[in-house]
Amino acid sequence: MNPPSDRSQIPDWGVDLDPGRRPAVPMERTLPRLEGVHWERPTQQRRTVEILHSVERPGVTPVFGTSVPPSGLSGWIRRRAFRRSESDMRHWMLLLLADRVNVVEGLLDDARRSPRARAAAFGLAGAALAVWVLRRRRA
């Protein structure tokens, strides 16, 4: 712990003391001072991938991100999550579950792409096949 600072030693102390100088006062300011808007409603973005949307709104928004569309088992879980509202705890818990499943999918995908992992998988498969053949011969 250190002693309190003397405000007279603080550079620019109180320069925004007047709330009128604070740009977000009042919180809701109309009309907005934003320049450069030349549309009344944003043009609808074309859907090129599957976009999930909250059941608390009628459809997708005019603009959206298209990163990593749902796929695989995690995508299946996400689709089910989006059948429930944001106010339903199960919506979020299913999404967290999907995230964990997606991690496993990512690891498998990494393994598929890695030459070392592929070689290890082939080696394991070959060894398993050899064991199976040897067992059959003994029998």
Add this chain to the structure above:
Amino acid sequence: MLATTYRRPYRVRAAQVPDPVLEHPDDAIVRVTRACICGSDLHLYHGLVPDTRVGSIFGHEFTGIVEEVGANVRNLQVGDHVLVPFNVFCGTCASCSRELYGNCENVNPEATAVGGAYGYSHTAGGYDGGQAEYVRVPFADIGPTVIPPDIHIEDAVLLTDVVPTGYQAAEMGDIHENDTVVVFGAGPIGLMAARCAWLMGAGRVIVVDQYDYRLEFARRFAQAETVNFREVKDMAVHLKKMTGWRGADVCIDAVGCEADGNLVQTLVGVKMKLQAGAATALHWAINSARRGGNVSIVGVYGPTFNAVPIGSAMNKGLTLRMNQASVKRHLPHLIEHVRAGRLRPRELITHRVPLEEVDEAYHRFSAKEDGCIKTVLVPPRAGRADVAPAASSPAPVQLH
């Protein structure tokens, strides 16, 4: 292009991914010149934000040079060097019409409770982020701000989130002359909030954290009194004693859902995920504020629920204010503060690393190693962006 992609909790990777393309006539493609790792990126990194998909590109604090613009873009030109607020916003919906750009209703189909943000999971709209070589920027005519020629690029990149969020944290505290302000969290946002509290006339500024190097930084950067909560038996009692048994006029939660300091909160919120993170800082904020005081929340929490003493907040007559920063409305004022030297955001930067080393950078920041406060990533194709080029069009700072 090279980009920071999420692989699993505690693991990101700089990987080659396809370049972004224009997907809407109001889009631009920006070549990133600087990107930061934000404290809230750690919530993604730790796997706490629902709908964080493997392969997502992180990063909501970035500057860049406009490479390509959509058919409807009028105000931005190829070659402009811009800072891009972390909010994605349309400028015309009911929220944007009230200058609540962090709460835009037209950019996030996945969650009505959350606005749009770059690189912050599908819960924030599913946009790819700026910790990459290129990024798609929607609503290019209103989102990006051309960096004024006299603003350093490292100040510019911190104007996309850290400075406005810190400033808004103080602003939402409704600070009056000589108020005592307690800031929980000595990360970049908390440090900036502490500095801004002085600008708004605070009489005392107290910063609470557990890391001595950060508290030392708070004393130097924000001339704040500091408290290490590891050395304190009971936070509320300690702050009451410090304030003549009254409590602080304003408490700011600049920590969010991964707070340390309470084993039960950490166990239930972070480890078991039975609530939306550990609300320890918010708990302390409510219990340390004076009767009739203000609590300002900019720490990020998950979308489910948190155990906080709402009954005490009610009985004490507290005002709780919170939001994502509405970056664009703050920028003109904050650019003037930076220009005048009243705020010097780039002093927060402790690490500058190539994008290729992003995995190590996340680990260092997450583990609080090597005195890390703020990390800036430099993509391979950033070019000579250390000096901001002369703007080809005047900076749009006419909001006020």
